[in-house]
Amino acid sequence: MAGAVLLVGLGPMDGHLAAGLLLGLLTLASLLLHECGHLLAARASRVKVREIGLCLRGSYIRREPARMPFDDAAIALSGPLVNALIAAVLWTAPGVGHWLAIYNLVLATSNLVPLPGSDGWRAFTAWNRNPADARSPVVMAGDK
């Protein structure tokens, strides 16, 4: 969300309000597509998803933990992967499309930094967990 406000605030494309508003909406769509990446990976791993949505802090998904650490890591990495794919597809697009590509690249890379709460952290820690450990539901929030 902060990224959307930042990019709209920069006034892309000679300050055209319509382009800024469009970019804002597309950044929100990017956040939702990021969460849809997590959702699809969770479904593929037969992990129950409780909730997915947007809030003032960003997008989030609440799900059950996966049985296998690899699945948790795959679910965590799937969101940034979606953003990287969007960036790759739109990289040569003109105007708002290129700004959206940059935003998605930043979203993908920033989420991969293994800091607590990030997708990179979840993927990193998934490898260190014992599959037999009881786990509480996973909240994947705070996506930038």
Ligand SMILES: [Zn+2]
């Ligand atoms: Zn994520």
